[in-house]
Amino acid sequence: MTERLVDPAVPRDLHAFIAGLPKAELHVHHVGSASPRIVSELAARHPDSKVPTDPEALVDYFQFTDFAHFIDVYLSVVDLIRTPEDVRLLTYEVARDMARQQVRYAELTITPYSSTRRGIDEGAFMDAIEDARKAAEAEFGTVLRWCFDIPGEAGLEAAEETTRLATDDRVRPEGLVSFGLGGPEIGVGRPQFKPYFDRAIAAGLHSVPHAGETTGPQTVWDALTELRAERIGHGTSSAQDPKLLAHLAERRIPLEVCPTSNIATRAVRTLDEHPIKEFTRAGVLVTVNSDDPPMFGTDLNNEYAVAARLLDLDERGLADLAKNAVEASFLDVPGKARIRDEIDTYTAAWLAS
Numbered sequence: 593m594t595e596r597l598v599d600p601a602v603p604r605d606l607h608a609f610i611a612g613l614p615k616a617e618l619h620v621h622h623v624g625s626a627s628p629r630i631v632s633e634l635a636a637r638h639p640d641s642k643v644p645t646d647p648e649a650l651v652d653y654f655q656f657t658d659f660a661h662f663i664d665v666y667l668s669v670v671d672l673i674r675t676p677e678d679v680r681l682l683t684y685e686v687a688r689d690m691a692r693q694q695v696r697y698a699e700l701t702i703t704p705y706s707s708t709r710r711g712i713d714e715g716a717f718m719d720a721i722e723d724a725r726k727a728a729e730a731e732f733g734t735v736l737r738w739c740f741d742i743p744g745e746a747g748l749e750a751a752e753e754t755t756r757l758a759t760d761d762r763v764r765p766e767g768l769v770s771f772g773l774g775g776p777e778i779g780v781g782r783p784q785f786k787p788y789f790d791r792a793i794a795a796g797l798h799s800v801p802h803a804g805e806t807t808g809p810q811t812v813w814d815a816l817t818e819l820r821a822e823r824i825g826h827g828t829s830s831a832q833d834p835k836l837l838a839h840l841a842e843r844r845i846p847l848e849v850c851p852t853s854n855i856a857t858r859a860v861r862t863l864d865e866h867p868i869k870e871f872t873r874a875g876v877l878v879t880v881n882s883d884d885p886p887m888f889g890t891d892l893n894n895e896y897a898v899a900a901r902l903l904d905l906d907e908r909g910l911a912d913l914a915k916n917a918v919e920a921s922f923l924d925v926p927g928k929a930r931i932r933d934e935i936d937t938y939t940a941a942w943l944a945s
């Protein structure tokens with residue numbers, strides 16, 4: 593963790609506890625996880641790009657005026673990933689960064705349409721992510737699984753292509769577990785994607801669309817009723833609808849909360865105004881995630897520190913938060929038990945020391 597990410601309102605020993613806590617991450621984007629070093633290396637390889645090659649300059653480049661600006665910048669980084677080797681390098685380095693934070697398991701959201709549309713061969717793309725996944729598990733012990741998301745604003749052609757890549761047995765990768773919907777929400781209604789989610793679900797994938805990040809609670813209802821969402825990406829505006837909160841709590845539908853992301857994209861004004869506390873008060877299963885960590889100047893450890901402050905958590909509370917992510921994950925039963933045991937053993941040893 594860099595000094596920049598040490599929240600002075602959180603005791604240093606709690607930061608140290610978080611740094612060693614075994615964790616799972618459920619909402620993190622592939623390209624959005626590229627470290628400044630990788631982005632600058634790729635930008636240097638492709639001098640026609642407007643992305644800065646200097647990691648210091650990237651800090652300014654990653655300041656967003658609103659969500660639409662964030663997506664513009666995001667796509668400029670997507671444009672840097674041009675070969676299967678770029679894809680493999682990115683995926684492997686993302687796993688290395690996760691392992692450094694004691695992330696044992698992550699469901700990484702990948703947008704294959706953005707890469708195949710830019711000319712990367714689909715078979716080579718799948719081989720690259722699978723090769724990196726296997727290497728990461730063998731070398732770092734971090735288990736990666738994939739969520740393929742439709743970039744909703746790119747329309748139904750993107751939805752069709754993403755669904756094909758996710759459901760065709762000759763193409764879909766072994767590590768794929770879920771199907772998502774990302775990008776801007778305004779003007780991109782969820783119901784139009786129902787037939788694509790129906791096909792993905794029929795092919796055995798879990799439904800995890802973004803909803804309620806930049807639009808109101810009706811988008812979350814639509815994700816639940818039309819797309820049969822099993823978890824909600826962000827779900828921030830659910831706080832505006834007590835019936836929705838009660839529904840999420842009763843059905844144990846987890847929210848993938850990404851506090852710093854919501855501030856960086858200006859979806860929420862300040863951290864103190866973030867509704868995470870309202871979610872936990874209503875009994876909703878809350879998980880904490882980093883979304884696009886280097887772009888938002890954060891990492892998963894920092895998101896846990898933010899949650900500790902906003903929810904007034906001590907070590908046991910943080911361990912419970914980490915276990916929420918395990919429970920909400922699509923890991924199998926023995927896989928969940930293994931990480932839960934690790935969390936308990938770590939926490940007990942820490943509290944006894």
Ligand SMILES: O=C(O)c1cccc(C(=O)CC[C@H]2O[C@@H](n3cnc4c(=O)[nH]cnc43)[C@H](O)[C@@H]2O)c1
Pocket residue numbers: 621624663666667670701702703705706707709741742743744745746774775776802805853883884
């Ligand atoms: O790739 C294209 O050609 C393309 C064309 C039109 C629109 C798009 C997108 O909208 C891509 C959006 C992209 O953003 C990813 N992402 C990353 N973080 C977030 C987030 O916090 N909320 C929503 N989306 C996010 C998402 O995975 C899409 O890949 C692309």
Ligand SMILES: [Zn+2]
Pocket residue numbers: 619620621774802825883
């Ligand atoms: Zn996201």
